[in-house]
Amino acid sequence: MTFTQNFTIVFDNLALTALVAVLPILYFFWALAIKRMTGHIAGLKTLVLAVVLAIFAFKMPAEMAIMSASQGAAYGILPIGWIIVTSVFLYKLSVKSGQFEIIRNSVQSITEDRRLQALLIAFSFGAFLEGAAGFGAPVAISAALLVGLGFHPLYAAGICLLANTAPVAFGAIGIPITAMAGPVGMDAMEISKMVGRQLPFISLFVPLYLVILMAGFRRAIEILPAILVSGLSFALTQFLTSNFLGPELPDILSALVSLLALVIFLRFWKPKTIFNFKGEEKKATPLAVKNGRVNGFHYTGRQVFKAWSPFLVLTALISFWGIHDMKAALTGQYEGTNSLLKEVNSLGQVLTYSPEVPFLHNKIFNAAGEAITAVYKLELLGAAGTAILIACLITKYITRLSWRNWLFTFFETIQELKRPLLTIGSVVAFAYVANTAGMTHALGMVIAKTGSLFPFFSPFLGWLGVFITGSDTSANLLFGNLQKISAMQVGMDPLLAVAANASGGVTGKMISPQSIAVACAAVGLAGKESDLLRFTLKHSFFLVILVGILTFLQSNVLSWMIP
Template sequence: MTWTQNFTPITDHLVLSSLVALIPILYFFWALAIKRMKGYMAGLTTLLVALAVAVGIYNMPAGKALMSASQGAVYGLLPIGWIIITSVFLYKMTVKSGQFNIIRSSVLSLTEDRRLQALLVAFSFGAFLEGAAGFGAPVAISAALLVGLGFNPLYAAGICLIANTAPVAFGAVGIPIIAMEGPTGIAAMEISKMVGRQLPFLSAFIPLYLILIMSGWKRSLEVLPAILVSGSSFAITQYVSSNFLGPELPDILSALVSLFALAIFLKFWKPKNIYRFASEETAAAVDPLDESSEKEPVYTKGQILHAWSPFLLLTLFITIWGISPVKLALTGHYEGQNFLFGGINALGKLVTFQVEVPGLHNEIIGSNGLPIAAFFKLELLGAAGTAILLAAIVTKFLVHMPVKDFFTTFAEAMGELAKPILMISSVVAFAYVTNASGMSTTLGMTLAKSGDLFPFFAPVLGWLGVFITGSDTSANLLFGSLQKVTALKVGMEPVLALAANSSGGVTGKMISPQSIAIACAAVGLAGRESELLRFTIKHSLFLLLLVCVITFLQNGVLSWMIP
């Protein structure tokens, strides 16, 4: 039996209905930031609140509400949970094999300055992983690397979440932009151009903002040349690639250009003062020329390359997994004549499962009057986590790790991540219930009523969508059509509204429950998600404000920037 979504369940009043739709979101903030619940408890109870609102107020049939929650929970396990497990597993392998000591030394050989390490690892390397994989891998890997370098775990997680703002819109080989073309009818290339005329402003600013957070204004000025190299090289490449190549490569190219530009620059320039954390002040006071002071071991280029090989393999496999024909073959959807891809396609079909969600598939009528499809999707071979696992398997042989240690390390990673993955599954389930019941659309429709101020509030829709779903892609699919329709009503260029949705969404990534859980899990802080949320939320709101202002100006005095 079908059920039609009702977006104004409270006496057909949109504003009152939106206040009700906010209840689960406000509860989550209260539970995590004020009550300071453990992450998995906050996630589970938020899911219960969302189910209660969906069934009790939105009149969603209980069976459909529960099945939508189960659909989200499965998605929380694969691909998201699978990425976290394999990422942490690979990192732990490098630590146990002793290779991470060499990685640490190689980064320190470039710079011992914590500010510059954050730019290299959190900003540039993290952006590369975002462009290649997305779905939590960038924060998980880069945060773990920073912890290994000596960063405070909570600090490392927060820094990486904020740094991840710059690349999210073009993440996973441009999927967030590409996905918006279908439901809106506007070419992905045009959306890419517009996002590429918004985000570079943010991308150029993020390196400075990171260092300001870390060390304050005075000490930021000490490394201003490096900040300018990092931010400007990234922003310029992001603009050029998004406007002339398309949405697939901006992150990968921008990250590589930024990473190599800063690394080369640091060969010729060093800050006058080396910045270390307060806990390292004693070490910083030691004269580096004093022969009695402890020296970092000197490693050969071959040893350094060998130590980095797990992450080079990670990069290689994730990049291969992102190539369109490969991705299609791995999921059993390749239709070409290539013999190799045909073989992979046959295997991909065997381990790819797409099952209709019972009692939910095509049984909810959405805002467009059409039934909404609902599937349990398990792409075992095509998942990014599987690419990371293959990198870990090859790494086992490269670092000569005994079989017993290999499986023990995997079991340790699984054990440490049990509660974080429970939180992730519950918050993704909450997101699915919110969407299936119509609560997300209620909130979107309310913001769309802002009239002439809509250009200012358009990015808030994206921010809200990413907070709820944990994904810029999902937020674009959720609110893309609404953005286009509202833009036409208020006289705004639709492509600007769609870009605003994606650009605003990137600022919500750092407070998304999924992102918070992933970051805490990666650095071994499961249960301290509330502290991380309190650290990131003010930065999320500030950066969102910047995107709102940029969009508002581009709708007016800067309208010449619209392609």
């Protein structure tokens, strides 16, 4: 039995088909934002609705709809859920060993100001993790760090989701762009250049917007010099690297430059008042070092280095896992001659499984008549979560935790994350059903028919794709060709449209059900997904509108910005 996607299947009408396709999305928004259901209940009910519509409205065979959901659920657990479990586990090990107290004090020795701490950790450090790993690691780790510093969990999660907007298009060593280049028939470097002429404007704006959200406009102006250092250094590096080096390094280099620039700047400049979330203010005190004590913190450089070492090891391992040849070897796909990588490749082949999805693999055909592959992608060694688990093992020896405490903390973490994992599995399953049934593509085709206004709405396609799939890479693969074809029909530069898909997609990350579930799991807000969605929703709309306006101007007025 086979199934061919039909994007006008409801009364042979695209608009009506899209209207049916949007129902699960509207239900999910209603369930979380208005009804305030817990995440796993809202996710499961949305999944059931999507499966029912796929079967009865889109005429998809029931076994195919169910197996598509199983494929998505498997992907939700590995790699996404695995990243969350190991990230939270690493954070809990740091807390249980007492090392996080030193981390907290070391950050406070740089600045006690919550606004500046958010710029350092949520914006710069989070962007570095996005560039190295992607998926859920940046939000999970940076949000957990902020909570440990004393941030309210909801604020920590929301701030990290907002800060993660800037680096997403170049995340995971540039995968969103390099993965799209082949299917759309464009050079990855050209796409990188165009995205690099859009996102730096957002990267420059996000630090200011983030602080205004935290503390209000007046309090943001108080630290405007620091905001400019953070945003300008990031945006300028992002522009230069994306236009002259390619899509692989913009996030990592921009994050490092931004982090170092702000730390150095704060050695010479301090805000007049210290901001915290209780509304208390106090005069900033100069950095004082006396007898090894930094503003009263009596930790040596060696102690501080030891406390941070689990996260330094994490950074090194995630970066190592992201190197192209190493990633290929870890998943058993390396074809080079390096003897060490060959050994890793042999192990990667053993620990990588790609069984075909029953009733689904090569049984679904798209509108062009091409068969769609469907496999369970189980990369046990190559998953970023495995790199984080190794960091957790190394942390056991750094902190000298007993095996008993280490294992107890691991199982405690899994116990705490049961419901968040169910939420992630269900929402990813919904995304897969929506894609295979043709729901997502039908929605995209409606947006593509906006005529002369398409340059404005082009980023909304990426926004929609990331909301549904939780991934800028998936959204680019899903809508890249549709963007290109639609742009050619309305006289828009296809390169601009393809880039706008990636740039617009980053603004959808903060409201993606997967991202919401990941952030809540990381800060201990399981069951409070509705609160976080209500927190991020308006900011997501605002930012995608800004990208839409920029794309419209670049298409009609600022065409000289197109490579």
